[in-house]
Amino acid sequence: MHLDVPKKPDTSNKELHPAVLTLGLYFSEFKIVGSNARCVAMLKTFAKVIEDHRPPADASFSRNIQKHLDPNIAYLLATRPMSLSMRECIRWLKKEMSDIVEHDPPLTDEESRTRLIQHIEDFIRDRITLADQLIVQYGLQKINDGDVILTYGKSSIVEALLLKTKEEGIEFKVIVVDSRPLFEGKHLLKRLSTAGIDCTYYLLSSIYVALKSVTKVVMGAHALLNNGAVYSRIGSAMVAMAASDRQIPVMICCETYKFVNRTQVDSLVMNELGNPDALVNTKSITNSHHQSNPTSEEFALVNWRDQHNLRLLNMLYDVTPSKYITLVVTEVGLIPCTSAPVIWREYNEEFGNRAGAK
Known part of the structure; x- marks a missing residue:
């Protein structure tokens, strides 16, 4: 298969900034997850690299900074494939660096760094920050008293929306659907329960049971593609299709910086593979009589590497076609999700004009 599990990156490059090495470790061990958290952490780390960089005596900062950043970007890409939104951020940052080179009159090193x-x-x-606040305000318009909201996994913006809905005094219930191997929904469930929200927890295999009383489905996204499809954590497409089958509206919360000029109709053209060993631990905690009975035989896949005709596929993302999405909150x-290419084009033109004006 053309998708490869990330290999251990080479840390011998002396040009790598210590903050980038630390961030790469967090990414590879899934200590930082979620597209917003990863993008913010990456941008703040690059800001630290830019702040600490001192160009050679025979080069200017504006012309040397991209060359200095490239190996750091490559290192992060080697530790874990970047999400589509992270790639958009890097594309934007490289454009900012090229604008500094073309600035007239030329900027000093300190001015370039500060800018x-x-x-x-x-x-x-x-x-990201203000965009999330606006998304929460728009999302509140679609949640009413008595609603039963189903969400999948953990999305920071969906969490913020549900907590704000509780603060507004709206009476509603939440159903959190989760899946192996990360079980991100458990973290969301804990936050919502602590805030006093009535929550129920289901696994993805029980999605049709979970949907029986649901009035709306609200999920986050890693990216919104040019054809209106939503690129998000694996299982999102299954939730959206099941909800559509039950004629339940599906609402996606997504910042416009995650809109990408890319078309993808399936999950195989581009994806990220997780560690296959994360799928191996299938040992149950209790038996059918709810009694603890751990035995080594319950690891059904413990010797899976010895089976030459067996390969475990742990894909992290999937693609949800636009026809299963009711609306996108930005x-x-x-x-409508089909407006994604228009928004992407308008924002790129706007930011291009701003850069030219500066």
């Missing part, structure tokens, strides 16, 4: 760091901070504030309002 890049400030633009990174502005991007995090405008496109910081620019409630839109």
Whole structure:
């Protein structure tokens, strides 16, 4: 298969910044998960690299910084494949660096450094932090008293929306659907339960049972593709299709920086493979009589590597076709997912004009 499990990266490169090495370790061990958290952590780390970089005596900062950042970007890519939204952030950052080179009159090294760091901070504030606040406000318009909201896994923006809904005094219930091997939904369940929200927990295999009383499905996204399809954690497509089958509206919360100029109709063209050993531990905690009975034989796949005709496929993302998505909540309002290419084009033109004006 053309998808490969990430290999241990080479840390011998002396040009790698210590903050990048640390971030790569967090990414590879899934200590930082979620597209927003990964993007913010990456951008803040690059800001630290930019702040600490001192170019050679025979080179200017503006012309040397991209060359200095490239091996750090390559290292992060080697530790764990970047999400589509992270690639968009890097594309934006490289454009900012090229704009500094073309600036007239030329900027001093300190001016270039300060400008890049400030633009990174502005991007995090405008496109992520403030965008999330606006999405929460728009999302509140679609949640009413008596609603039963189903969500899948853990999304930071969906969590913020549900907590804000509780603060507003709206009476509603939440059903959290989760799946192996990460069980991200458990973290969301804990946060919502602590806030006093009535929650129920299901596994993905019970999705049709979970949907019996649901009035709306609300999920996050890792990216919104050019054809209106949603690229998100594996299992999202199954939830959306099951909800559509029951004629339950599916609402996706997604910041516009995650809109990408890419078309994908299946989950195999591009994806990320997780560690196959994460799927191996199938040992049950209790037997059918709810009594603890652990035995080594319950690891049904313990010797799977010895089976030459067996390969475990632990894909991390899937693609949900646009026909299963009712609407997308963004910081620019409630839109159909088919409007993604228009929003992407408008934002790129706007930011291009801003850069030219500066």
